[in-house]
Amino acid sequence: MLIGLLLGLVANAAGLATPLVTKWVLDTLGAGDSLARPVTVLLVLVVVGAAISLWQWILMGRIAEQVVLDARTGVIRRYLAARIDQLTHRSGGELVTRATSDPALLHEASGSLVGLTNGALALVGTLVLMGTLDLVLLGATMVAVVVVAVLMGLLLPSIGRAQEAAQESVGRLGGTLEGSLRAIRTVKASRAEQRQTAALTTDARDAARHGLHAARRSALVWTISWTGIQLAIIVILGVGAARAERGLIEVSTLIAFLLYAFGLMGPISELTQNLTAMQAGIAAAGRLREIEALEAEPGSSPTATTPAEPEPVPPGGAAGRRDLVGPVLTLRGVTVRYAPSAPPAVRDIDLDIPRVGHTALVGPSGAGKTTLFSLLLRFLEPEHGEVLLDGRRYPDHTPAQVRGRLAYVEQEAPVVPGTIGDNLRFTHPDASDDELWAALRAVNLHEKVSGLELGLDTPLAATTVSGGERQRIALARAVLRTPDVLLLDEATSQVDGLTEAVVSRCVRERAREGAVVTIAHRLSTVLDADQIVVMERGRIRAVGDHATLLGTDELYRDLVASLRIGTAEPVPAPGSDGRTGSGTLLVPFERLPQE
Ligand SMILES: Nc1ncnc2c1ncn2[C@@H]1O[C@H](COP(=O)(O)OP(=O)(O)OP(=O)(O)O)[C@@H](O)[C@H]1O
Numbered sequence: 204m205l206i207g208l209l210l211g212l213v214a215n216a217a218g219l220a221t222p223l224v225t226k227w228v229l230d231t232l233g234a235g236d237s238l239a240r241p242v243t244v245l246l247v248l249v250v251v252g253a254a255i256s257l258w259q260w261i262l263m264g265r266i267a268e269q270v271v272l273d274a275r276t277g278v279i280r281r282y283l284a285a286r287i288d289q290l291t292h293r294s295g296g297e298l299v300t301r302a303t304s305d306p307a308l309l310h311e312a313s314g315s316l317v318g319l320t321n322g323a324l325a326l327v328g329t330l331v332l333m334g335t336l337d338l339v340l341l342g343a344t345m346v347a348v349v350v351v352a353v354l355m356g357l358l359l360p361s362i363g364r365a366q367e368a369a370q371e372s373v374g375r376l377g378g379t380l381e382g383s384l385r386a387i388r389t390v391k392a393s394r395a396e397q398r399q400t401a402a403l404t405t406d407a408r409d410a411a412r413h414g415l416h417a418a419r420r421s422a423l424v425w426t427i428s429w430t431g432i433q434l435a436i437i438v439i440l441g442v443g444a445a446r447a448e449r450g451l452i453e454v455s456t457l458i459a460f461l462l463y464a465f466g467l468m469g470p471i472s473e474l475t476q477n478l479t480a481m482q483a484g485i486a487a488a489g490r491l492r493e494i495e496a497l498e499a500e501p502g503s504s505p506t507a508t509t510p511a512e513p514e515p516v517p518p519g520g521a522a523g524r525r526d527l528v529g530p531v532l533t534l535r536g537v538t539v540r541y542a543p544s545a546p547p548a549v550r551d552i553d554l555d556i557p558r559v560g561h562t563a564l565v566g567p568s569g570a571g572k573t574t575l576f577s578l579l580l581r582f583l584e585p586e587h588g589e590v591l592l593d594g595r596r597y598p599d600h601t602p603a604q605v606r607g608r609l610a611y612v613e614q615e616a617p618v619v620p621g622t623i624g625d626n627l628r629f630t631h632p633d634a635s636d637d638e639l640w641a642a643l644r645a646v647n648l649h650e651k652v653s654g655l656e657l658g659l660d661t662p663l664a665a666t667t668v669s670g671g672e673r674q675r676i677a678l679a680r681a682v683l684r685t686p687d688v689l690l691l692d693e694a695t696s697q698v699d700g701l702t703e704a705v706v707s708r709c710v711r712e713r714a715r716e717g718a719v720v721t722i723a724h725r726l727s728t729v730l731d732a733d734q735i736v737v738m739e740r741g742r743i744r745a746v747g748d749h750a751t752l753l754g755t756d757e758l759y760r761d762l763v764a765s766l767r768i769g770t771a772e773p774v775p776a777p778g779s780d781g782r783t784g785s786g787t788l789l790v791p792f793e794r795l796p797q798e
């Protein structure tokens with residue numbers, strides 16, 4: 204920036220010297236001397252001035268790109284380092300706007316300080332040199348400059364406000380658009396295209412309205428400055444001609460003065476342009492500063508420019524940790540709420556997750572099952588109580604250390620952008636192709652993927668895979684390397700029998716080697732569990748196995764009855780072995796038809 208400023212100053216100096224050298228040419232012409240020297244100086248000034256301006260332009264362009272890049276990467280880093288709750292209460296589209304279109308506004312604004320300094324110095328330099336030529340003509344010029352400056356001072360702040368409002372509308376538009384596209388099937392099935400279009404165009408119109416307001420103000424500022432200078436030139440011409448006629452100034456002085464007056468357009472345009480760009484930049488910077496306020500997760504640095512080295516994850520599963528005893532995860536008196544004024548989402552939770560075996564969480568909607576998962580994954584921090592991993596409190600681990608021991612399958616099982624291979628390697632980027640194929644085999648997708656022309660390199664989009672396949676890909680990612688704890692949030696929607704059987708088999712296999720915790724939505728999963736935790740209104744109501752709970756807990760009986768209706772499975776009688784009596788879904792996997 205400093206180099207840009209210096210280059211600008213040199214280019215300005217060359218520009219400022221030009222009228223004086225022109226006067227020298229005219230005086231030399233009048234005196235009948237050789238024109239060689241003044242004309243050479245004039246040419247050198249023009250060429251050097253142009254070359255330096257070009258250099259400065261390119262330099263400032265590079266700085267502008269760097270500023271935009273820094274702003275974008277800064278926002279992206281903050282998003283990915285932020286605590287989940289900091290992001291989830293904003294719409295995805297709005298967050299995207301702040302990483303894409305807001306930083307673009309900094310492009311013009313980035314060089315505005317240099318432009319303003321250059322413009323201001325050029326303006327002062329021009330006025331000083333005008334003063335050396337004729338003070339009376341300078342007086343006429345100053346009136347125009349002061350009037351222009353006052354009007355600009357009054358108009359410019361409203362340009363910034365209009366820009367900010369326009370960006371807010373663009374942000375809202377991004378949010379609504381992202382939501383509408385995500386739910387496009389529902390939008391169409393509800394015949395809501397027109398209504399959504401109307402809602403979206405309202406935001407787009409809002410942005411255009413504010414943008415137009417800013418454009419009108421900018422146009423007014425430009426017109427005022429140009430007209431002011433044009434009027435000043437007319438006055439200079441009139442007053443100057445009269446003074447030259449009376450012999451008070453030479454004609455060459457008047458010509459040089461007029462050249463300076465025309466030259467005033469340069470600094471005044473530069474000042475106007477940079478002040479306008481700066482207003483837009485200030486508006487964008489204000490919105491970007493709000494992102495800086497996002498709270499980061501403990502142990503993550505939103506300002507680090509290089510990603511931290513991933514912490515080595517020791518061999519997973521109980522087999523890799525024979526030295527450790529006691530539960531792998533423990534919750535002790537845990538209470539958590541989503542907002543200080545909200546009621547606790549879970550309260551006084553005491554729970555041990557054994558190192559080996561399957562723990563199923565069941566409970567009515569809103570009971571706090573997902574919240575419990577968020578606590579285990581350290582997406583949420585408890586208000587009271589503590590969560591322990593291997594007997595050590597969570598705050599004594601970094602979130603990465605905790606998550607390095609867990610594998611998580613989300614209920615919606617979203618695919619991440621990229622290929623099938625990218626999706627499978629998402630947790631362990633160093634996994635070999637053989638490991639990937641083994642994981643695909645575990646979820647019965649190997650034949651399907653090997654039949655694809657591009658195999659593991661097939662690009663994957665959420666729309667190109669079925670819900671069941673998405674879940675199996677997510678499961679394959681989770682079981683790629685044996686995790687210590689597999690957290691599985693089962694799909695609530697009906698999934699195909701094959702997917703359900705694959706999930707059941709994976710859960711059973713993992714539960715033999717390590718811990719599996721499921722939010723169970725299927726009777727087959729509940730029946731498979733070694734420990735069932737019944738939750739209600741944020742509390743643990745009962746813990747036990749299926750047979751015991753069926754005999755002792757009314758809510759559990761109701762839940763099982765509703766699952767039975769959902770899956771059309773017979774409920775085994777209390778005391779009977781649920782695993783063998785549960786019917787249809789426990790068909791041995793090998794006997795299921797291959798896809
Ligand atoms: N992001 C959030 N912000 C505010 N409150 C939340 C949030 N997520 C959940 N809650 C509230 O916390 C309570 C527990 O919700 P949670 O999602 O843990 O229940 P759940 O048992 O998983 O329900 P479901 O089976 O319907 O998914 C509910 O009262 C819910 O409204």
